[in-house]
Amino acid sequence: MKFLMRKCPKCGRYTFKEVCPICGARTVSAHPPRFSPTDKYVRYRVVLRELSRNTYSTTKVRS
Numbered sequence: 001m002k003f004l005m006r007k008c009p010k011c012g013r014y015t016f017k018e019v020c021p022i023c024g025a026r027t028v029s030a031h032p033p034r035f036s037p038t039d040k041y042v043r044y045r046v047v048l049r050e051l052s053r054n055t056y057s058t059t060k061v062r063s
């Protein structure tokens with residue numbers, strides 16, 4: 001059985017319906033994916049920035 005809780009972004013009410021029974025707003029999944037594509041990109045860019053910074057400075061290896 002799939003258990004999918006949804007949450008209203010407006011009033012913060014948890015429901016199973018796609019539309020909030022209180023305010024009628026569209027609900028969103030209360031279980032967002034742990035790793036979103038944008039998250040991956042941000043992490044990748046941070047790593048790239050660190051790498052480019054290291055090439056300009058001396059070769060320091062952080063553990």
Ligand SMILES: [Zn+2]
Nearest residue numbers: 008011020023
């Ligand atoms: Zn609502």
